[in-house]
Amino acid sequence: MLGVLKAIQTTVKAALRKPVTVQYPTEKKTLPHRSRGLPVLLWDFDINEPFCTGCQVCARYCPVDCMTVTMKDNPNFAAGKSKRKKIVDKFYIDYARCMRCDICVEVCNFDAIVMNNTWQGVELSRYDRQDLVMDLPALLRQSKTGELETPFREPMGVAHSGWAPRMDEEEAAAAAEAASLEKHHGTSPDKPSLSAPTPDPTAEAPPESKASAEQGTPEAAEGLEKEGGEG
C-alpha cells in the first residue's frame, strides 16, 4: 500500500511543476547551431553565383543516392569575374529520400553545401512526393535570402572526419576541370584520383566504381555507382 502512496506522491509533485513541452507551430524551440536539417546550397555573394562547381562528389558519396548534379562552363569565368571554371548547371536533391546524414557536407571540397539549421526550411508535408525533389533555385533560396545566417560547418570538419584533405582554390579549380574532362571523355588526363584530387601523391585512388560512374549521365551514374561493389 505504501508503494502506491509513494507513486501518488510522485505524481502530485509532478503535477505542480511547469510543463516542459513547447506548443510547436506557435512556439519553437531554439535549435542548436549544429542542428542538421536538410542539405541546402550556399550562395557566393561576392561573385553572385553558387559556390557549387557541380563536381558530383557529394552525389557519389550520398548513401541513398538522392542527389543529381550536372556541371557547365562558368560564364563568369569567361568574363573574368570568377575563379570557378565550371559551375553547377542542374542540382536536384530528393528531400523525401535524404536521410540527413551530413556526408555530402563533409565530402564537398568547395564548402558549397551545408545542412539547414533554421526552422525556415522546406515544408515537408506535401500531397505528392514529387514535390519534394528540390531544384537549384529552391536549394539556393535560403542562402540567397539570408535566412541561413550562420550555417554550421566545422572548420576542420572534412579533414577531421577523414574524408578528404583540404584543397586550395587552384587545386579546386583544377579538380573541377579534371572532373568535367573525365565526364566528357570517360578518361582521366593525368591524376588517377580525379573526383578526389588530393595534395598527397601517395593518396589512394577513389574506388573503382567511382570511375565507372563518371562515364554516363549523372542519372545513369547514380545507378552504376552502387552496382560497382566488389562483393
Add this chain to the structure above:
Amino acid sequence: MAIETRPPHESDLETIDINVNVGPQHPATHGVFRMVLTIDGELVVDVDPVIGYMHRGNEKLPENCDYRQVIGYHDRTDYLAQFNTEHCYVEAVERLAGIKPPERAEYIRVVLAEMNRIASHLMFFGAFGTDIGLFGTSFMYAFRDRETIQDFFEEITGERMMYNYFRPGGVAWDLPDNFRQRCSQVLDSVERGVEQLDGLMMENEVVLARCRGLSPVTVEDGINWGLSGPMLRATGLKHDIRRAEPYSIYDRFQFDIPTGKQGDVYDRLVVRLEEMHQSAWIVRQALETMPEGPIMAEGLKRVLRVPAGEVYMRVESPRGEYGVYLVSQGSDKPWRHKVRGASFSNLSALRAMSVGNFVSDVIIILGSIDIVLCEVDR
C-alpha cells in the same frame, strides 16, 4: 496442458484451444511484430513469434557502401542505442584496419554511449509502464528525461536520433565548448528523473503484483537460450562485456554490474534501473579525466581501404551483446557485414518464457525483453 486451473464443472465440457494474433500492428508488440498465441481460456499454451516485417536489408546494404557510409545504417539498426551500435561498428573497422583513435575520441565515445544507454533504458521504462497498465504516466516521465538527453545529443551531433557521428579513427567533429558543464547538468536532471521513475514504479503495488515472480529464468537456461545484457544479468550472472572483454577504454572506469536474483520480470527492471546509475557514474568519471587533444587519427586516406581479413567485435548495448562481423577483401567496401542483434537472441527465448502464463502476462514478458524490432529484423 494446465487443465486443472479450470473450475470443475467446465472440465466436463469439450473445449478447444484457439489462436489469437497479437500484432503485427499492436501497441504492445513494440513495433511490427506478430505473436500467434494458442490459448486455452486465459492460459497461453503456445507462442509462435513471427518476425521479418521490418526487414530492410541492413546487413546487405552496407556491402555496397563505403566503410564510412555504413555508419548511418548502424544508427538505423538499433534506433534506441545508436551510439552503442556505431561504437561497435567503428571499433570493428578500426581493429581490422589497425587504426588507433586518439584518446579524446575514445572518451567522447564512451560518454556518449553511456548517455545513450540511459536514454534507452528510460525508453524501456516508459514503454514497460504502458504494458503493465500505468498508461501514460511512466511514459511521459521517462520521455521528459530522454528528451533532455536527446537535446544534449543534438547540440553535439546536430541530430536527435540518427547521429552518424562516430567515424573509423575518431569522431566527426569536436565537442562544443561548454560540454563538461552541460553534460553534468543533463546528468543531474536525468538522475532526478530516474529517482522519480524509481518512486513511481519500483515500489508500486501494481508493478510488484504483476512483475514479481513472473517467468523466472535460471542462469543455465539464460545461457542456453543465448540471453545477454540485462536479461542475463537478471538471472544472477555477472556478465557484462564491458568487464568480460573490455573494449575501448572501459577498463579505466569503475562500475558495478548489477544483477538480479531469480531472473523474473521484476529483476529485469531492477537491473536496468541500477544500470542507469552505473552509466551516470561512468560518465562522471570520464568527464573528469577527459583529455584535450585531437579527435581524429592522423594519416587517414580519403578512401578508407581496409586490409583483407575478418573481425568480430561485440559491445554491451543496452539490450545485450551487439556484434558486428566484418569480412574485408582489401577494398573500400565490406565484403561481408553481419550484425548480431541482441534483441533477436533475447526474443528467441520468448516462447520458453511465456508458455503457461496468462495472456496479459505474456505482454509484460515481451515488454521486459526490451526488443527493438529494427534490430531483430535488420
